[in-house]
Amino acid sequence: MAVKLLNNVRSKLALSVTASDTQLRVLTGQGSRFPSLDTEGDWFPVAIENENGEIEFCKATARNGDIITVLRGQEGSTARPYASGDACELRLTVAALMEFGGGGGGGNTGPVINVAFVAIEGA
Numbered sequence: 001m002a003v004k005l006l007n008n009v010r011s012k013l014a015l016s017v018t019a020s021d022t023q024l025r026v027l028t029g030q031g032s033r034f035p036s037l038d039t040e041g042d043w044f045p046v047a048i049e050n051e052n053g054e055i056e057f058c059k060a061t062a063r064n065g066d067i068i069t070v071l072r073g074q075e076g077s078t079a080r081p082y083a084s085g086d087a088c089e090l091r092l093t094v095a096a097l098m099e100f101g102g103g104g105g106g107g108n109t110g111p112v113i114n115v116a117f118v119a120i121e122g123a
Contacts, residue, residue: 001039002099003045003096004036005035005096006033006035006090009033009034009089010089011027011089012088013084013087013088016082017081020079021072024058024070025066025068031063043059044060045057045090046060046091047087047088047091050083054080057077075095
């Protein structure tokens, strides 16, 4: 099981979704911007955001073309309806980072991420 990440992945919903829908259809041809999930248990984080700035985090468990299958209302967010044209993006989330730190349910066997603050001065 691995989290899949890519930089700058964004699209918009091609169709509206209800709070209970588990498939998100993004704009035609833009599904390929999101990672392929070739191995059982692979996933990537998805954020849906509407015009009011309401954000829902989802866990994408499959992608077939422009259709992304998701678990809704993840990471303390609330599943809600979204309209066609609302943002659908791959965003780095705490759950994704926990996978790298071994906190994704597999014990502390993963690599540890250390972050240090560094000042870079010009010559």
